[in-house]
Amino acid sequence: MIAPLPQSDERQPLLSSTTAATATTEAGLKRSVWYRARRSPFAVACVVAMALFTDMVVYGVVVPILPDIVKSRLGGTPREVGLLFACYAIGLLASTPVFAIMSDKYQNRRIPMMLGMLGLAVATVGFSLASNYWVLILARIGQGSAGGASWTIGLGLLADVYPPDNLGVVMGATMTANAVGFMLGPMVGGYLYEYHGYSAPFIFCAGLAVLDFMCIVFIAEPEKKKVAAVQVDQDEGAASTAIEQEVDCLTVHEPSTTTVVAVERAAAAISNPQHAQEILDDGLHHQDHVEKNSTQHQTGGSSGTSSNYGATSSSASSSLSAANDEPSKEMAGIDVSMFEIASNWTITCCLLATFVAASVFSGLEPILPLYLEELLGAGPTQTGLIFLAAIFPTLFSSAIGYYADKVGHFYISLLGMAIFAVATFSLSMPKTFLSFILPLALFGLGSSTILTPLLPAMADVVNKKGWNGYAKTYALYNMTYSLSMAVGPILAGFIFEDFGFWWTMVMFGIMIVVATPVIFTAQIAQVFAQWRGASRTSDAINA
Known part of the structure; x- marks a missing residue:
């Protein structure tokens, strides 16, 4: 059964015209000579x-x-x-x-x-x-x-x-x-x-x-x-791809509240890079949690849903991390x-x-x-x-x-x-x-x-x-x-x-x-x- 995405007010910034207009304006400024x-x-x-x-x-x-x-x-x-x-x-x-x-x-x-x-x-x-x-x-x-x-x-x-x-x-x-x-x-x-x-x-x-x-x-x-998972001028495409992968994953598997919030914050970071470090911290914490659960499922014979979700989430997290080549010690x-x-x-x-x-x-x-x-x-x-x-x-x-x-x-x-x-x-x-x-x-x-x-x-x-x-x-x-x-x-x-x-x-x-x-x-x-x-x-x- 396909689990529907929550339709709370918190999800509105993903598709809001204001965010899109802001991103367009910033992209135009970036292109200014x-x-x-x-x-x-x-x-x-x-x-x-x-x-x-x-x-x-x-x-x-x-x-x-x-x-x-x-x-x-x-x-x-x-x-x-x-x-x-x-x-x-x-x-x-x-x-x-x-x-x-x-x-x-x-x-x-x-x-x-x-x-x-x-x-x-x-x-x-x-x-x-x-x-x-x-x-x-x-x-x-x-x-x-x-x-x-x-x-x-x-x-x-x-x-x-x-x-x-x-x-x-x-x-x-x-x-x-x-x-x-x-x-x-x-x-x-x-x-x-x-x-x-x-x-x-x-x-x-x-x-x-x-x-x-x-x-x-x-x-x-x-x-x-202090660059983190997303760079507005160079890595907007990579971050968007990662978000699409995460959303696709959520349409097939049961999402957690933490994952939904993380995706929302990643989308917001495309137009506001000040949130980038927060996204990276959450991403690393979430990836560690997923890897731990994946190991437990492999040894204990847990259901395949979490295991598949962990693999897809890890792939999306890797895409987000790939949007920035700077070492973590330079980020903070x-x-x-x-x-x-x-x-x-x-x-x-x-x-x-x-x-x-x-x-x-x-x-x-x-x-x-x-x-x-x-x-x-x-x-x-x-x-x-x-x-x-x-x-x-x-x-x-x-x-x-x-x-x-x-x-x-x-x-x-x-x-x-x-x-x-x-x-x-x-x-x-x-x-x-x-x-x-x-x-x-x-x-x-x-x-x-x-x-x-x-x-x-x-x-x-x-x-x-x-x-x-x-x-x-x-x-x-x-x-x-x-x-x-x-x-x-x-x-x-x-x-x-x-x-x-x-x-x-x-x-x-x-x-x-x-x-x-x-x-x-x-x-x-x-x-x-x-x-x-x-x-x-x-x-x-x-x-």
């Missing part, structure tokens, strides 16, 4: 790249001119130059956890980024109005504080819209924009300062920050990875503290590698202009041009990210550490402009090869653990990077003033060599294990 453009991952990646580009232009503009401003205009010392460079990192370090916690707590990325860009424009204008050393320090701290939004929120945006297996390439491409900004910054800053006056480079950077603010306004807040992220994230050994190694690479690179920035002026009489424009040699190799960040995804993040980073150590030692030797090019190029290549794989490596840990903490993880990266940018220039300024450029580079090189075995202990041990295994295999074959 403007709607798709504002929400496309490509648009998000472009805006993040623009934000990092702007931040690094602003940072790079002052590299060739701050030493001249402090030394020539204010009568400062190399130590004061190093402190002024470090103030950017102090502001970045202070603002990064604030932006990260707000972003993950309120699940909003755009507003903090917009506030950061406005703050960057205001702080940069403050540079052009500065008349003494302490005003420069305040403006530099303001720049760093604004930069915390670009790095922390920007990287969190990428993790929101791109899958982990593609994140290395995307971040590599984004870091290329960052490299281009840092490459153009010193050159543009030196030229504008030397030929158009003190305020020109800062006004240029403020205008760039305002333009980036408008780009951030353009994109929509991305949808977070686990809230974790920044301390718990930092306690993970893989992330700890990433942070230590970041500290070493960034402190050495940032330590070169305040002292190389002073050394070039002292050794070769170089001005801001010439210093900006010579910095291109160190920054140009970072344009290959996308390729580095691609090979890191294929070979392994830590193995590529270990290669970068070796290159970086050789380049740091060799920088103490050149005596002419041309002889600086190769060591600086290796220096930039080593730094980029170390840092680029670390970001997707950290994202991979977050994804595998099922944590809801992309922004917190990148905040830790930013805080470490900021700390290194504070320590590096100050340390370099003191060593340079007391011992000279040669000893500064030698001490930095020793720091890299000492830190490498600690950071890459697991990878080095694995390489030796593979080598020993290959050696034993070869001996066994020869025997």
